[in-house]
Amino acid sequence: MSDKKLSRRAMFRTAAGAAAAVGLAGAMSGTAHADWGWRGRRIPRQMLSIQLYTLRNLFEADLEGTLEALADIGYRTVELAGTYGRSAAEFRRLLDRYHLKATSAHVSFDGADVDQLIEDAKTLGYRKAACAYANYSTLEEWRAFAGRLDKAAAAFRRAGISYGYHNHAHEYQAIDGVRPIDVIAENTSPRNVHLEYDLYWVVDGGADPVEEYFRRFGRVLQFHVKDRAEGGGWADVGTGTIDWASLFRRTWTGPMKQYIVEHDNPADPLNTAKVGFEYLANLRF
Template identity: 30%
Template structure:
């Protein structure tokens, strides 16, 4: 998830390829259905080379501008690429029951969903999220992001956050759901010799809070995800598989600089259960999700 997650649009730039611009214009002019149709007809053969028995997940935030236009067409597109698992970041005014019925038709599951803390502020809020999670079949509900205005400026604030997450985790666990936490890079900033992310790891009960490690943001912070696996084996049940280019910006998975071979080779140590492809900003959504699917499928086959 991007630090700019408040924004709902995907930015296109002048450097986008002609194909990217054409796809974007198709989406703008005729809706997601046209884009879905173009994706299904063009380049589908490249997807069929990947192993079909691998579970590869997609964080739907990657396709948020498509989701805003049509959840139905977007999920059809995702299924056509080969994805089997989804991680939601909102339902865009759709009834979760209807979304689940569509997923069942398409052979998709959603083991996880992102829910901001502000939507879990009261007991009634939490009950609502538990009901949605049960409807959708979520195993995990993930706290995705702390907005800058809500972040603590000292370690004591992260200790309070850990206490809150433990309490939330107890409630979710009592209902058969695991709470999890997704990082960006700010959690790794040193605060007078202490690191907020380490505080969350140390002070949150492993049975009450799983970690969803965003590989891009961890590397962006100058850290090696494998080092965290070694120090905290079994804690990282979920990953965001996201790549970085030579300038430190987003890249399609497998096209950047992150050493996914080393990370995937340590998957068992991590405790990994679900891997979600994500790219926060992209000029070509279809190519991004196809490339991510193929790369993660190959890595799954290898490791």
């Protein structure tokens, strides 16, 4: 093991580990909603993942050490957001080395070689992917986007990969009385396009995540579990204002069984990853 990796692991197990204990203490206090005295269901470990965008700055500095730290936390599955200068085959070998499995990825189809994206997906091993972002000012543009999305998703489906759409807040803001999220849903086939709900952005957009889940029942296959601070910003999972126990209990029915930790701009990404994993692994609902 290199000195660089040893330094990374030592840092993780001391400073980040200590910070995580503080974070978890906060997560178990008033702003978190897990009922630790009631023995309810738990999220199985294989359903807990993390969006690697959360750790992008660490990956740029030390890719292998950061993957190793995620494995030390307990993660076994991850959602990709690029391969940091490695080929698909090279990144797959790194994941295998640290006993991590890519179950999903954010990949943009618009203007891309969809056939190549599909080949990379097969190499990396994931069977779910999603368009991470789109934003248009008119309903006509949103409808045209939905048509392109459906066509690309159909190609992914034929290759055995489910392709979906990941929301932000603006898709819940009406244009001429119609929400873009509804345009996407109504102009794509449920057979082709699933939905990955970023729960922070659903709430930030003024929608009820449970209502939205059942509005598109059967199409929501992934949750981004991102917490919301008192002031409206991002928070480590379990330390913010979203009532995760109630939300998960009310949306347990159906095919959605992937819970992906995320934070858009964490001060300490490894601590964020650890706090999120341990909170969700121990949450009962």
